[in-house]
Amino acid sequence: MIRETLTRLKFLIARKPAGEVDEEIRLHLEELTATYLQLGLSEQEARRRAFVVFGGVQKTREESYRQRPGWWLDTRRWIDTLSQDVRYALRQLARTPAFTITAILTLALGIGANAAIFTLVNAVLLKNLPVADPQTLVRIGDQPDCCVGDGSSPDGDFSFFSTNTYTELKKSMPEFEELAAMQAGFGYRPIIARRDRAGENARSVMGEFVSGNYFRTFGLKPEAGRLLTDSDDVPGAPIAIIMSYETWKNQYNSDPSVVGSTFWINTKAVTVTGIAPEGFFGDRMMSTPPEFYLPIESMPILANAPYVHTPNTQWLYIVGRVKPGVALAPLQEKLNARLRQIFLDSGRFSAEKDKVYLPKVHATLTPGGAGIQSMQKEYASNLHLLMGVSGLVLLIACANIANLLLVRGMARKTEMSVRTALGAMRGRIMQQLLTESLVLALLSGLAGLIVAYAGTRMLLLLAFPGAQSVPIHATPSLPVMAFALGLSLVTGVLFGVAPAWIASKAQPVDALRSSTRTTAAGASWLQRGLVVLQAALSLVLLVVAGLFSQSLGKLQGTDLKIQTTNRYIIHINPQAAGYSQTQLEALYHSMEDRFHAIPGVLKVGISNYTPMEDNNNGYGVQVQGIAGQRTIASVIRANAEYLDSVGTRVLQGRSFTTQDTSTSPAVALINETFVKRFFKTGENPIGHHLGNGSSPGDFEIVGVVEDSVYTDVKWKNHSMYFVPLMRRPPSATGPIEKDDNLYAGAIVLQTDRPMNDLEALSRRTLASINPNLTVVKFQPFTEQIADRFTDQRLIARLTSLFGILALLLATIGLYGVTAYHVARRTSEIGIRMALGAARLGVVTMVMRGALLQALLGLAIGVPIALLCVRYIKTQLYEITHVNLGVMAFAVLTLTIAACIAGLIPAQRAASTDPAQALRTE
């Protein structure tokens, strides 16, 4: 054994000279020739006989070579055969350009679509934050709860925390190397930034308030200047902020003088001390990543936010880095215990009153490497659906290519038979055919990358309309290229194996037979099977597309109970413009007057939130006198004209008037759901009082309005109440300067006709009141509503696109197979027609074949489609089963496509000239 290994090793190092085997064979042949010469044959005859008797020279050579030891030699030999095969494959593909281009195009579409969706999947679901060592990052909290409040969830789960909780945890949890805090809801609170230079405009941008050790926790290095430190996050410190790389590049042209320059944030002066590293888009995936990072302690000054130091108001996410070697389970226990203690100490909970709830209080430790997972949860199911759908389309495309290859294989039958006769081994032929398929697939994969790039750009445009710097790049990254490569290889094997297997079964004797007589029965069944599969999958995709379109239709068709004609929404941020609460009343009057002065403006509504916006605010509410009932209701603070401006009708009682001021008796309007929730049928809510738990008599109910939809169509049956803009609850004790709720978020304008220049007019009007009053966003009401359906629209469009693509591919597949079979049966058809078959009979015969395959596909596809609904039900709006209309539409579409696919070859068959057909033999 050892000697054997040693000998092989010896031969590994000191290889035999290459020509030795040839030499040996040559000598053997000479011996044989000599023998035959002696028997009296001629020189030529003797040589020929010697070769024949020797057998396969090449085969002997190859076999002898194959005995050589060493994996490297084997690999070398494999590489040699591979390069030979690849070159041959390229030559073959170049010889049939029509086939090659069709195949590459089809596959490139399929692979490219998959790669485009994978780009999104990779960026949103798989990638970690571009920070140091993401595996050791841990988030305290598991839900994407947002944004400011002191509510508790029923199961005791806490996912965002107050400043007090954060500082206490930081002090008492040494198991964390670093613990950083970041603002949960910065997406809803833009800041106004303006460089301190002449001619610079103020911009409403995203700014995130973070703790001093935020960048250190993530292990980031600045692109320029320095990043935040703990000393920046101290009350009274000079305010230092960090700018994002994208902003520095796009807005300020990477001007190095930005570092150290003064900026006005919400009308206060700050210094930009550094630029965040390139590629860092914050701690979460967002279509509008932060342009600035600011220290938490600067927030009371910059944003006039009163909750920064309120012990029990939650507004921060916490992410930290655990020390190496720390076990997570005991850490979790300790964390929960500390949390409960902190809540007790701060008075959030009391030991007696919350006896039942307190033990439930917990915060789940989750992996923090991918940051705060808000977008991921939203989009995960959508992305999985898209991956599945695009995968099915690729499968259908592969079936087409497989069919094409089968046909091509049959055309090359003669070639294969001859090769086998000459001594080629079956495995070798299969290897060569598979290499052909793989070469085709890899070329398609390369072309697919181009499709992927274009597709990703289109997807991003559709998914994030109007977003400036989406943190997803369309250029294929390394994981995407690897994915495309892997997919190409799998695809190549998938569609190449069966045709290669069938083609390599060629018998040498077939080379002698006339090709028109042979029928490879196995191949024919495979072809038909593939078409049936395509039809089934296409049906499933069509049904899915139909369901999503139906869902979108339902959503968009919901009665929102508002009026949208000639209405425009201007989002504003008076808090960022530097207004204190005491200045607001005058501001609102000023806005009402100036906007009314614009010709064409009928109503000017001012409120904190508008219908179909992406945000709202809710509080616990009770009705005085109705015990035991408590719910969370959304609260809208609005001026007198607001309800008219959005078109919400008053059903009972009265609306607000200009007499309802900050000092007049506190009145409220409630919506229908509120009435149903608290009052029995027939009971009159007018005259009752509502308020929060401790003072339910705050506001008198004076009117009932209809259930206009706020935030989302899917958010049904939630109670709402409306109060005048500046009216604080009579029971409110704190100073007005600490009441964050009085800031309006939007102005709603109703005009008497469509006005295209209203945006510019609005900007000027606001600027005339105060140059710091920038327009955060200006949209016609219809556009704001349409924005809320972007996702559903995207999914509906994409599934429809894929459905149509699948149908097209399946139709082409069916057409190809039918046409091929018609061509092969030309002589048979000729005989039939010569014997008197009518043209119609021929057409029927062909059509019957085609339709049978389609019907079989339907028979398989319908149950699968019905089953699939279960998996996508959660993404649909109010759809639990496949609507008969959708199914009927899909079935009909497929049948018509099948008819067209079969009709064209059928016509050609019917127009065969019998004499011509018989002659083709």
Added chain:
Amino acid sequence: MPPSTDLLQGTLDVLVLKTLAVSPMHGWGIAARIQQVSEEVLQIGQGSLYPALHRLEYKGWIASDWGTSDNNRKAKFYSLTRAGRKQLATELAQWDRLRTAIGLVLGEGGEVPA
């Protein structure tokens, strides 16, 4: 196309080793000798002979050397190595055992199961 050899690969190896145990020989000679000794029954095709020779050489049981044949032609001569001699003994013993076992099953002697 029928398989390359009708003989089991291992059997061919032992035939070659035994032939070379008598005297060193070149490939042409080995095939001729086996054919002759087996009274024309065993005809080794070149397609299986040369690969077998190379395989045996790589395993270290035979060694090769260039020399001249009896009719003054250049030829590659193979000879048995010491390891090859040992391997031959092992393989002969194995072949004996196998032959006896097959014989028993085919009813050459001993009991025949009912």
